[in-house]
Amino acid sequence: MIRFENVTRRFPGGQEALSGLSLNIDAGEMVFVTGHSGAGKSTLLKLVALIDRPTGGQVIVDGQNTARVKRRRIPAYRRQIGMVFQDHKLLYDRPVFDNVGLPLIIAGAGPRETGRRVRAALEQVGLLQKEKRNPETLSAGEQQRVGIARAIVTRPKLLIADEPTGNLDPDLSLEVMRIFRRFNEVGVTLMIASHDIGLIDRLGCRRIELEEGRLAAPGDPAEEPAWP
Amino acid sequence: MAVSRHKDAVAPVRTRGPVSIWFGRHGSTAAASFRKLVRQPFSTLMIVGVIAITLAIPSVLHLMVKNALAISGGWDDALDFSVFLEDDVSLEEAGSVRDLILQRADVASVTLVGRDEALAEFREQSGFGAALDQLDGNPLPHTLVVRPGALNTPETIGLLREELTNLPETAAVQVDTDWVQRFHAILAIVDQSIGIGAALLGLAILVIIGNTIRLDVENRRDEIEVVKLIGASDGFVRRPFLWSGLLYGFLGGVLAVLLVHLGVFLLDEPVTRLAGLYRGNVELLRLSLEESALVIGGGAALGLVGSWFAASRRMRAIEPG
Structure with missing residues (x-):
């Protein structure tokens, strides 16, 4: 699903966020990207979402070489990917329902399709009762679940998340990870940047550890998930 | 089971037709x-x-x-033509030209201004009295002031002007619409x-x-x-x-x-x-x-x-x- 081939991201100053990184994530995998801050986790996700471009090497997502996606095609490309952010990136001038439905409206879904899908997504994150609320009135954990509902409302094949539990306490973090796990069980590929090693180890998923833009320890896909 | 759930999980958004999307949005x-x-x-x-x-x-x-x-x-059609007659046209002849023009249906009135009358008027109004005295005779011709009728159109006005110009006694026709133009x-x-x-x-x-x-x-x-x-x-x-x-x-x-x-x-x-x-x-x-x-x-x-x-x-x- 995601393949990095000798990818380098060098900034104009000369520092490298990623240095000749190669990795492969299969369809249906749930993979964590870990490492200290500044190790290149965010850059890695940004390259997948085409928020940033590599200065060397190739990033191939779902068979598409991202280097060939022109600027005009980036929106259509991003619509194939669900994205979850540490700071939720919700719009606080509209209710939960409208936030979750936004990707559908962008894609051009009709009102009936939108209503059906938004409710399905909200049900999956357990917020069906709160569709009319303004996200500002929700707790941090609930806001993050709204963000997740928005990411999955188009039912993408790939979901990427940047520190989705960064602002949450352990119980809420576990709840969010459980939700991710359920998506993974129905076939969604997930790539999650996190530094919450303890939590990741409990989930038993493959871990890609970055250190100064390189792989620190290769993940072990053969390891049996130790899901509680 | 897993396969069918997979299909359900990853489903492209069903969109409306492009026209419907366009109008809806x-x-x-x-x-x-x-x-x-x-x-x-x-x-x-x-x-x-x-x-x-x-x-x-x-x-x-x-x-x-x-x-x-x-x-x-x-204002155009309310304006008068000044028809200057040839120098050798006498006052009597000018009078008969006036009567001829008066018979036209497109003319409301014709006033004859004799050359002596005109000179007197000019002398009085222009302030060139002394200069005029230097001249041998009266340089002014007899003039007919023709007022077209109210029913004229710009075309018939043009025609009237042409016919007045073509009279044998006419030296020149001046239309006072110039300033309007x-x-x-x-x-x-x-x-x-x-x-x-x-x-x-x-x-x-x-x-x-x-x-x-x-x-x-x-x-x-x-x-x-x-x-x-x-x-x-x-x-x-x-x-x-x-x-x-x-x-x-x-x-x-x-x-x-x-x-x-x-x-x-x-x-x-x-x-x-x-x-x-x-x-x-x-x-x-x-x-x-x-x-x-x-x-x-x-x-x-x-x-x-x-x-x-x-x-x-x-x-x-x-x-x-």
């Missing part, structure tokens, strides 16, 4: 933009008011020229200058709306960043701003037309009273339906273009990253 965006303007009535009113005044200025000036043309247009030429230049002024004011509207939209884009920077992150195209992001600009321009145009109509309404009575003192039945021309449509449509078009440039420029600078 524009409909809801237009409604949302309109609600936004209504929510901020004061700032909306200010912007719409500025646009309306800017649009009303050239409209009013154009209307003034139009009315001046209409009122002075009636000059006046009309001046009005035409004024009207053209209004066109140029209107173009400049149109530019001002572009700037006003452009600046308003630019600030709007800036205020919604976070929102733009988020929708771009989740796959919104430039067109999607631009759409609400285009509608705002279009609505500003359209409402400004409507208000401008109302202002101009109000102005004409207020001026109509005093102008009629003034005209009554001179010639009676003068009615002020209003903006025609076409002109009103032009003002409103022009306002809307300027709003659209201004917001397009402003939104496109600012949006490109806002990229998630």
Whole structure:
């Protein structure tokens, strides 16, 4: 699903966020990207979402070489990917329902399709009762679940998340990870940047550890998930 | 089982047809933009008011020229011809030429001004008395002042002029409409200058709306960043701003037309009273339906273009990253 081939991201100053990184994530995998801050986790996700471009090497997502996606095609490309952010990136001038439905409206879904899908997504994150609320009135954990509902409302094949539990306490973090796990069980590929090693180890998923833009320890896909 | 659940989990969004999407999106965006303007009535009113005044200025000036043309247009046919006769035409012959011309249906009256009479008048009015005394004789010819009838059209006036010129006794025919023609030429230049002024004011509207939209884009920077992150195209992001600009321009145009109509309404009575003192039945021309449509449509078009440039420029600078 995601393949990095000798990818380098060098900034104009000369520092490298990623240095000749190669990795492969299969369809249906749930993979964590870990490492200290500044190790290149965010850059890695940004390259997948085409928020940033590599200065060397190739990033191939779902068979598409991202280097060939022109600027005009980036929106259509991003619509194939669900994205979850540490700071939720919700719009606080509209209710939960409208936030979750936004990707559908962008894609051009009709009102009936939108209503059906938004409710399905909200049900999956357990917020069906709160569709009319303004996200500002929700707790941090609930806001993050709204963000997740928005990411999955188009039912993408790939979901990427940047520190989705960064602002949450352990119980809420576990709840969010459980939700991710359920998506993974129905076939969604997930790539999650996190530094919450303890939590990741409990989930038993493959871990890609970055250190100064390189792989620190290769993940072990053969390891049996130790899901509680 | 896993396979079927997989299919269910990863399902492309069912979209409507492109036409239906287009109308659906524009409909809801237009409604949302309109609600936004209504929510901020004061700032909306200010912007719409500025646009309306800017649009009303050239409209009013154009209307003034139009009315001046209409009122002075009636003067053309009321004007007299001066028919200068040949030097060797005697006063008696001039009298019979006058009678001949008088028989024409398109002539209202003919006055014979004899050369002695003309000289006396000239001497009195010009102040060149002393100079005239130096001359051997009277240099002036007999003159017939011909007033055309009221039913003449510009064509029959031209014909009359030609036939008067072709009389054997005629030396020259002078039409005193020259100054009216000059006046009309001046009005035409004024009207053209209004066109140029209107173009400049149109530019001002572009700037006003452009600046308003630019600030709007800036205020919604976070929102733009988020929708771009989740796959919104430039067109999607631009759409609400285009509608705002279009609505500003359209409402400004409507208000401008109302202002101009109000102005004409207020001026109509005093102008009629003034005209009554001179010639009676003068009615002020209003903006025609076409002109009103032009003002409103022009306002809307300027709003659209201004917001397009402003939104496109600012949006490109806002990229998630």
